[in-house]
Amino acid sequence: MSSQLEHKVDVELPAAPVTVAQRPVVRWVMLAVGLVVTLALPWFVYPPVAMDIAAWALFAISVDLLLGYTGLLSFGHAAFWGTSAYTTGLIASNLGLPFPVAILGGAIVAMLLAVPIGYLSVKRTGIYFAMVTLAFAQMVYFIANQWRSVTGGENGLQGIPKNLGPLTDTINADSFYFYYAALPIILLGVFIAWRTVNSPFGRVLVAIRDNPARARALGYDVERYKIMAFVLSAGLAGLAGGVFSISHGFASLQELIWTTSGKVVLITVLGGIGTLWGAVVGAALVVTLEDQLASSGFNGIGIVTGAIFVVIVLAFRHGIWGTARNGLNAWLRKRRHARDV
Amino acid sequence: MTAFIQYTLQGLALGGFYALAALGLAVIFGVLGVVNFSHGACFMLGAVGAAVLLDSTGLGFWWALPIMTIAMFLFGVLMERLLVQWLLRLDPLYNFLLTFGLTLLLVDVVKRKYGVSGLPYPLPAGLQGRFTMGSVSLSTYQVFAAVFSIVVCLAVWLVLTKTRVGMIVRASTEDAERSRALGINVSRWVTPVFGFGIALAGLAGVLRAPTGSVNADMGSFFIIILFAVVVIGGLGSILGAVVAGFLVGLVEAYGQGYAGRFSQVFIFMLMALVVLVRPSGLFGREEAAS
Numbered sequence: 001m002s003s004q005l006e007h008k009v010d011v012e013l014p015a016a017p018v019t020v021a022q023r024p025v026v027r028w029v030m031l032a033v034g035l036v037v038t039l040a041l042p043w044f045v046y047p048p049v050a051m052d053i054a055a056w057a058l059f060a061i062s063v064d065l066l067l068g069y070t071g072l073l074s075f076g077h078a079a080f081w082g083t084s085a086y087t088t089g090l091i092a093s094n095l096g097l098p099f100p101v102a103i104l105g106g107a108i109v110a111m112l113l114a115v116p117i118g119y120l121s122v123k124r125t126g127i128y129f130a131m132v133t134l135a136f137a138q139m140v141y142f143i144a145n146q147w148r149s150v151t152g153g154e155n156g157l158q159g160i161p162k163n164l165g166p167l168t169d170t171i172n173a174d175s176f177y178f179y180y181a182a183l184p185i186i187l188l189g190v191f192i193a194w195r196t197v198n199s200p201f202g203r204v205l206v207a208i209r210d211n212p213a214r215a216r217a218l219g220y221d222v223e224r225y226k227i228m229a230f231v232l233s234a235g236l237a238g239l240a241g242g243v244f245s246i247s248h249g250f251a252s253l254q255e256l257i258w259t260t261s262g263k264v265v266l267i268t269v270l271g272g273i274g275t276l277w278g279a280v281v282g283a284a285l286v287v288t289l290e291d292q293l294a295s296s297g298f299n300g301i302g303i304v305t306g307a308i309f310v311v312i313v314l315a316f317r318h319g320i321w322g323t324a325r326n327g328l329n330a331w332l333r334k335r336r337h338a339r340d341v
Numbered sequence: 342m343t344a345f346i347q348y349t350l351q352g353l354a355l356g357g358f359y360a361l362a363a364l365g366l367a368v369i370f371g372v373l374g375v376v377n378f379s380h381g382a383c384f385m386l387g388a389v390g391a392a393v394l395l396d397s398t399g400l401g402f403w404w405a406l407p408i409m410t411i412a413m414f415l416f417g418v419l420m421e422r423l424l425v426q427w428l429l430r431l432d433p434l435y436n437f438l439l440t441f442g443l444t445l446l447l448v449d450v451v452k453r454k455y456g457v458s459g460l461p462y463p464l465p466a467g468l469q470g471r472f473t474m475g476s477v478s479l480s481t482y483q484v485f486a487a488v489f490s491i492v493v494c495l496a497v498w499l500v501l502t503k504t505r506v507g508m509i510v511r512a513s514t515e516d517a518e519r520s521r522a523l524g525i526n527v528s529r530w531v532t533p534v535f536g537f538g539i540a541l542a543g544l545a546g547v548l549r550a551p552t553g554s555v556n557a558d559m560g561s562f563f564i565i566i567l568f569a570v571v572v573i574g575g576l577g578s579i580l581g582a583v584v585a586g587f588l589v590g591l592v593e594a595y596g597q598g599y600a601g602r603f604s605q606v607f608i609f610m611l612m613a614l615v616v617l618v619r620p621s622g623l624f625g626r627e628e629a630a631s
């Protein structure tokens with residue numbers, strides 16, 4: 001069976017840094033453009049939607065860290081996003097702490113939850129890993145649904161406060177200011193992801209993705225690395241989920257259900273697996289699209305997102321960012337070739 | 342003791358739905374290497390189809406059984422020819438994602454057309470009422486559903502073990518590569534097997550329709566339980582799917598009976614235990630080290 005699972009990944013994932021990103025200039029320009037767009041976003045987009053885009057982007061990056069750089073498709077990441085959303089909400093509501101502290105607490109609890117789930121799930125690979133993570137996430141959903149005294153059951157947690165010391169009134173008065181107050185948390189998460197994939201640890205993950213047997217032969221404890229990547233990824237999903245619940249002021253079962261796990265995978269694949277930037281583009285597209293559909297009163301969002309998913313998987317497996325990057329690389333190569341001749 | 346017998350029969354009835362649908366999932370995975378995420382949606386389509394059939398033509402349960410099974414077979418054939426076949430040569434994750442997208446689509450199409458509240462579906466004539474034996478009292482339909490699904494599983498088992506077609510399917514499930522080398526045209530069986538697997542999901546759906554609410558979301562949790570079933574049984578294994586299906590049904594029924602609210606957690610704990618002790622599933626073969 002395993003021979004069937006390997007060697008058939010169609011998406012060419014960058015084993016070594018690709019040509020475009022190899023050029024430091026390009027990299028810095030991209031980073032600068034990204035930062036400017038991120039900072040300017042709430043001027044163009046309704047600020048709560050901008051916050052949603054940022055949170056889903058980090059969530060998708062956490063999935064991409066596993067899928068693109070470790071070769072593991074987690075279909076249960078809603079467990080970490082949702083657990084952190086609830087924990088953040090509970091801390092913020094009951095302890096009256098500033099919201100960044102609450103979010104940090106949520107992320108830590110998500111990571112703690114990821115330890116047993118990761119330990120069990122990495123015993124399987126490929127499609128099995130996806131199914132096992134999905135099932136465990138569903139278990140978390142069931143527990144949250146039944147544990148009404150803590151989670152509020154179907155009502156969820158409501159009235160989660162935005163608390164930030166002396167700035168509390170400012171961020172509550174206008175979601176525009178809250179965006180800038182919460183953005184550093186998202187950027188911190190993105191920075192951790194970026195540092196991780198460009199670190200020796202990240203190279204080991206890529207080695208495991210490309211050839212687990214060889215990584216093991218080289219002396220790396222493959223399962224331990226996978227668990228570490230899983231827990232780290234859960235922490236990033238937790239940061240994103242915490243920001244989401246503070247921003248909305250509530251945490252509901254919607255955050256834990258498997259369609260949320262599916263949506264974040266859709267965003268990752270749509271943007272382009274193994275690109276990090278793609279997750280941002282995918283999040284911007286999907287969140288905006290859903291917002292437009294919802295405000296137009298169309299009550300069949302799944303028809304649109306489902307159809308997009310089918311088309312992407314059938315025809316654009318590199319995703320938006322991957323397709324653009326491959327095109328650019330091909331163009332650069334052609335140009336260089338022409339120059340050399 | 343009375344309660345125990347009652348829960349056991351409930352568990353067998355519940356397990357029947359799981360076993361039938363998981364059998365379809367396992368056969369599809371065996372021959373195509375596809376994990377069909379839309380299996381829960383196909384289960385739902387079977388039930389909704391039965392309800393719509395009753396509403397629009399007045400054809401009841403006994404008609405719905407064969408009609409919906411055949412309709413879902415054709416749906417499966419269409420799905421394989423139009424979508425699934427293009428990704429067969431790639432990593433199975435792609436078909437997993439494709440069928441996930443299809444699930445979102447199908448569920449929301451049904452929701453838009455028939456709403457979120459359940460469609461009514463009465464118990465079939467002749468199977469109403471209760472069945473009393475000493476101090477044990479069971480709904481007649483539950484007994485019927487349990488017996489019927491066991492019979493269908495046995496019939497499928499006989500077809501797979503005693504006929505030539507079954508032998509080919511089993512050989513392809515075991516080792517598609519080697520079957521090809523031995524001159525079996527595996528690709529010829531891909532489409533009908535996919536249709537057959539979907540038909541089993543649809544059949545399970547029709548069977549489920551009279552026992553509860555028929556709505557667009559009825560497959561959403563069902564598919565997750567199915568995944569737990571095939572992980573427990575071992576995904577490539579046909580016997581594993583059936584045994585684990587009934588096992589999970591029993592666990593759920595006992596959990597509901599004795600532990601109340603947290604019953605479904607036990608299913609996932611069982612799955613965790615199997616993954617821990619025997620990662621390839623109860624009846625699965627060891628995978629090569631990854």
